[in-house]
Amino acid sequence: MRWSRTLIPTLKETPAEAEIVSHKLLLRAGLVRKLTGGLYTFLPLGLRALRKVEQIVREEMNRAGALELLMPALQPPEIWQQSGRYETAQEVLYKVRDRAKKEWVLGPTHEEVITTLVAGEINSYRQMPKNFYQIQVKFRDEIRPRFGLMRAKEFIMKDAYSFDATDEAAQASYHKMYDAYARIFQRCGLKAIPVEADTGVMGGKFSHEFMVPAAAGENEVAFCDGCGYAANVEKATSAVEKCCDQTIEGEVEKFATPGVVTIEALSQPPYEVPAARQIKTLVYLAASKPVLILLRGDDQLNEAKLTGALGTATFRAAEAEEIFATLGAHPGSLGAVGVTHLPVYADERLRETVEMTTGANADGFHLRHVAIGRDIQVAHWADLRLVRAGEACPKCGKSLKIQRAIEVGHVFKLGTKYSLAMNALFLDESGKQQPAIMGCYGIGVTRTLQAVIEQRHDDNGIIWPISVAPYTVCITPLNTAPESAVMQCAERIYAELTECGVDAILDDRNERPGVKFKDSELVGFPIRVGIGEKSLAKGEVEIKPRGGTLVSLKADEAVEKVLSLIADSAG
């Protein structure tokens, strides 16, 4: 490709809309342009990089035995009603109507479609295992699109769905995908770590997310340097001591605490009750019914864990007025002592604790000498707390670290939720009808592309790995007059590289050298071949790997050198 013939609208200045570095570089390097919030056009260069990521995904999925197909983005709402997700996923569903006023949905994901297909086509254990995948546009009515391609209303996802006859086989399918994902991200030049993930309302089964560590990430991951334990903080646990070593000193006693409405204030003089000896009482509305949630004063609630404990994701913190109507006191003076009309959920860490202090359900009063069990009836015990950096790893006891990360992939053992709902049944060896056991596996392809930029850049621009670079080599003649020796040399190298199957771009613009160098580094081509009057007078050209050091060599050896650099990186 000749630079002058394609469209690479690089920007010297950063568009005001971009906040994180990868978003800025997507725009500055001329890879994408925004149509409107959460919707982007891929320009020629951005599309080339995207296609390369897709191709890596495709090759590794095929290698793992998955079968590519393509499902409709436009879907009938009936199948969503059948799976029950027409209700539970309604916030993210884009709905459209045709001229007959019939409603349709734009698919945010494809479990319903694939399971409908499989229900019709797979009837015997002999036809399994099967794993179907596609690379397709997804539509999600995101609450807040942000960071360019990172969270968009429309994005490209690779989604795969496995169907197995037995649990062991489903396990094997899962691990195949896990391994394929590790290869995919590695080939994209990404450091992505698999972490244990929360399974949300699906519950029960297991799940891993592939996380790219980055300050701009929207997730937090807890990990242990000692044993390699890594988990999304939504899921992470730590080996904290559960029980305090106190003995009961007396009966519950009410005392006045005028104006004290925070854990912090109660820990100060004159009260001096350590946060660890307080019980924090939260009121949530689960399916519109109030529940009490108890945590140790110095712990934070993990709402993902609460989802699991409540068995529903439709809950929210109650408003102050709702709380007053329920308990007769305002936040800051709440407690569960003597509360029998509401279900009480308590964090495991409070189990058997005594000599605790908590709100009295009367504004301006607290209770001391509170003993869990004796004074508070807990209906459900669960792990509800958020882990914190520095706590002990649940596996090996070393100190946990917490880091932000971008979720680029997710592997999930689904079980039979969809196969039962959509009637994807088969006959097993003994002629018995069984639901297929499913797994689903997603990779955010557009997000992965941006994650590569987020992880691989410097002050001058993107540093593409050869595997996903829009062009591998940028040939930069400093004189573009057609008859000049410099340009003729550039043309020869360009032709030879292209002949060898190398993706090369020839910067034939009549620009000053500085402009060309800056642009090639901003866009981040892995290898630049520079050809100028001075060095060419000595028969030499220059090869500069992006982020590496420049070498001068004979013009005749340039192509060979480039090929060996490419071969090295592939190895």
Place this chain on the structure above:
RNA sequence: CGGAGCGUAGCUCAGCCUGGCAGAGCACUUGGUUUGGGACCAAGACGUCGCAGGUUCAAAUCCUGUCGCUCCGACCA
């Protein structure tokens, strides 16, 4: 949806407080000089000041409404 901020040329932004000719830099066009790290000179083209209403002799500027965008929180690949 709650909180915060911003909408002026393709991009970055000034002008708004205190109403009075719509501006700068970059990018673009033409000519010239330049040519190894985002050049220089000259001439030019480019605007519904987000939109609607109001106040006023006069509104980018003040008021009301509205739409859009960005950031923080809840959703997720």
